[in-house]
Amino acid sequence: MDSLAFKKKRLIIRQPDDWHLHLRDGDILKSVISPTARVFHRAVVMPNLVPPISTIQQALAYRERILEAVPEGISFSPLMTAYLSDKTSPKILEEGFTKGVFFAAKLYPQNATTNSSLGVSDITKINSVLETMEIIGLPLLIHGEVTNSDVDVFDREAVFIEQHLEPLLNKFPKLKVVLEHITTETAVQYVESKYPALAATITPHHLHLNRNAMFINGFRSDFYCLPIVKREKHRVALRSAATSGKPCFFLGTDSAPHLRADKQSSCGCAGIFNALNAIESYAQVFDEEGALDKLEAFSSEFGPKYYGLPLNEQKITLIKSPHKVPSKFILQSNQIESEYIVPFHSGETLSWRVSETERF
Numbered sequence: 370m371d372s373l374a375f376k377k378k379r380l381i382i383r384q385p386d387d388w389h390l391h392l393r394d395g396d397i398l399k400s401v402i403s404p405t406a407r408v409f410h411r412a413v414v415m416p417n418l419v420p421p422i423s424t425i426q427q428a429l430a431y432r433e434r435i436l437e438a439v440p441e442g443i444s445f446s447p448l449m450t451a452y453l454s455d456k457t458s459p460k461i462l463e464e465g466f467t468k469g470v471f472f473a474a475k476l477y478p479q480n481a482t483t484n485s486s487l488g489v490s491d492i493t494k495i496n497s498v499l500e501t502m503e504i505i506g507l508p509l510l511i512h513g514e515v516t517n518s519d520v521d522v523f524d525r526e527a528v529f530i531e532q533h534l535e536p537l538l539n540k541f542p543k544l545k546v547v548l549e550h551i552t553t554e555t556a557v558q559y560v561e562s563k564y565p566a567l568a569a570t571i572t573p574h575h576l577h578l579n580r581n582a583m584f585i586n587g588f589r590s591d592f593y594c595l596p597i598v599k600r601e602k603h604r605v606a607l608r609s610a611a612t613s614g615k616p617c618f619f620l621g622t623d624s625a626p627h628l629r630a631d632k633q634s635s636c637g638c639a640g641i642f643n644a645l646n647a648i649e650s651y652a653q654v655f656d657e658e659g660a661l662d663k664l665e666a667f668s669s670e671f672g673p674k675y676y677g678l679p680l681n682e683q684k685i686t687l688i689k690s691p692h693k694v695p696s697k698f699i700l701q702s703n704q705i706e707s708e709y710i711v712p713f714h715s716g717e718t719l720s721w722r723v724s725e726t727e728r729f
């Protein structure tokens with residue numbers, strides 16, 4: 370607790386990392402990188418581009434594009450992931466890991482979410498990949514939802530845990546597995562019982578929203594993401610997990626920018642862009658739960674400890690100072706303001722903000 374210093378309405382914490390982030394590419398990447406890099410030192414970058422990042426060359430080139438987009442004077446490390454498909458070769462994963470290019474591999478069940486049509490159709494098809502990952506120590510990041518249309522969309526995470534995750538962990542007990550963006554009490558209890566092999570990331574939006582949020586005054590596509598937000602009892606369980614001080618739960622924003630037009634099309638894209646005020650959004654939850662003293666461990670310590678990485682040396686300062694979140698995030702490239710992303714907490718007032726000047 371030495372590193373945590375409370376002054377009047379100030380909270381100084383070790384610089385956080387984001388263990389689950391979508392940065393996209395091109396113009397969107399150039400715009401969304403700054404809000405993340407101004408706060409977080411490292412981020413695990415998701416590979417669900419079109420085409421997906423599945424080779425060492427693609428990951429290296431994407432890392433270069435990300436680094437080029439980072440504003441000058443900011444130190445930010447993208448940690449690259451490989452997109453698993455039925456065809457992934459264990460040799461490529463091993464080579465990418467040995468060369469320090471692949472930090473982890475991402476398992477999307479086929480058609481579970483945005484750009485997952487080339488994902489894994491049946492986990493048993495990638496047994497040899499998982500075997501190699503377990504041996505070499507390459508972590509597996511999982512989008513934990515079944516895709517069967519006969520399973521209720523609100524039950525897909527729980528069914529995945531029972532039908533796929535449990536057998537997978539039994540078969541590969543030493544494999545490092547992160548169940549991403551958990552959304553249910555079931556997942557909370559399961560992860561606690563399986564740690565240290567298994568850990569989980571928790572997003573800000575799943576801590577703030579329950580499923581009613583999607584239907585206030587009509588359908589609110591801004592709050593549509595996958596896994597879909599659940600009943601209130603699950604949100605309560607997630608808030609208590611995040612603020613519990615248990616090392617198996619750590620920060621992963623799943624910030625997933627989509628242009629407004631794509632969210633409002635006839636088939637709206639799933640994903641919430643929360644990078645604009647991610648740490649502020651988490652701070653609000655921890656404050657509301659009377660657990661600000663647990664924020665630093667969740668945001669800046671449990672992740673690196675799980676992955677065996679050094680803790681960040683830098684500190685950031687959060688100041689309690691209410692501020693209104695803009696209603697639109699306009700892309701830098703767009704002078705006519707027609708292309709924009711709606712940020713999480715759009716138009717709301719958040720109580721904490723990051724000090725731009727107090728960095729040390």
Ligand code: NCD
Pocket residue numbers: 391417482483512593594595596623625626639640641
């Ligand atoms: C993500 C995206 O848009 O890439 N969407 C989302 O709703 N979270 C993909 C994902 O993480 O499921």
Ligand code: ZN
Pocket residue numbers: 389390391415623625
């Ligand atoms: Zn994601």
